[in-house]
Amino acid sequence: QTLTDSRTVDGDLGHGPSTTAVSRLPGTVTALPDTGAEITRGQQLFRVDDQSVTLMYGAMPAYRPLGPGTEGPDVQQLEENLAALGYAGFTVDDTYTGDTADAVARWQEDLGLPGTGRVDLGRVVFAADAVRVDSVTAELGDPVGPGSAVLSYTGIAKAVTVELETSEQRLATAGAEVTVTLPDGATTRGRIDEVSTRIVPGTGPEAQPTTTVEVVVGLPEQRAADAYTLASVDVTFTAAQRPDVLTVPVAALLALAEGGFGVEVVDEAAGTSRYVAVTTGLFADGRVEISGPGIAEGVTVGMPA
Known part of the structure; x- marks a missing residue:
């Protein structure tokens, strides 16, 4: 069988487990999404002090401000998002150059942010892909600081x-x-x-x-x-x-004195039986796969009374 x-x-x-988005910026919550809203790369997740906190894609969470001279995989992650959003003029790598700063400044100005060319910690939230707002924790007008929960999200x-x-x-x-x-x-x-x-x-x-x-x-x-x-x-x-294997009920297995397992093979015509050592395989649903000399389809195996 x-x-x-x-x-x-x-x-x-x-939509799978939810993740909590926290504010890394001090200020006042001035805009929040609706529960169930779907947000994609480059779109606003929420606003603090009337300035946008934006969603971008990536596995590494934001953990530091980024600016000219910064190096690391988080820089490359940011640059990949800027390129995907249509901002060009820089090489996508792990180094934040002056060209990166120029692209960041253009992106900031398009969002109505000061075009500083630097990305403050908390201005971007990274998620693996587009998100769906699962619940909103904060309310409009709430004061927030680093670590304050704002909302939770799942995948779409x-x-x-x-x-x-x-x-x-x-x-x-x-x-x-x-x-x-x-x-x-x-x-x-x-x-x-x-x-x-x-x-x-x-x-x-x-x-x-x-x-x-x-x-x-x-x-x-x-x-x-x-x-x-x-x-x-x-x-x-x-x-x-395990397809097409020989199986017996687990209860048919016997512990042999020399170690390992065996079964009692019954010769019904002769009215005799003998113990045969077997190799066990998969156990499932109360049955076990067995193999060994003398073990073949149709063999009668003894069971405990």
Whole structure:
């Protein structure tokens, strides 16, 4: 038979985990997006003191001001965004040159900012791609400072979030395919995009924290989930599959005195039996793959009474 190590668990269909955007600038919140708004590269995320905080794409978060003479991957990330937004006249590399400053000044002036040619920390928020505003924490007129939460965002694409126990981590391999069953019973394929470990604090004074594995499943066929904004779904993970193997119930395995496992092979015609050492393979659904001399399809194997 084909032996499959799989598990179906509950998942939440939405837009994946949310990320909190904080202000790195001191001032007053003067503009905020609506919940559900989709924001792409170069667009305003929010405003502080009536000046725009802009979204750009990149994996590295902003952590310092950038200006002429600065070097590093964050400089290259900024330059890649400027080039994608149509600002030219500089070489995209890891060095912030005078030509970079000229392009930055033009970008600033287009946003109504002072054309200083330098990028203050907090003027840009980097995200992996376009974002969808999940919730807004701040209110218009709120004072903010470095570290003040303003809003949270997710990706735009629909995704499923699943929490597994640590003992089930074998099921979650980045890039692996899964099957997602929607509320109407229809199924669509999914792909594991992210796997991360989460430590959840205990709720009581003596409660111990628990560790879970958070899995984000992307949906290559986005239209399959168009009818749902938020929904509970079933996700079937397949950790391993062995086609056309010989299997017996796990309970048929015997621990041999010399070590390893065996099974009792029964000769029903002669009314005799003997113990045969076997090599075990995949365990799944209460059965185990076995092989070894004398093990073949149709052999009768003893089971404990």
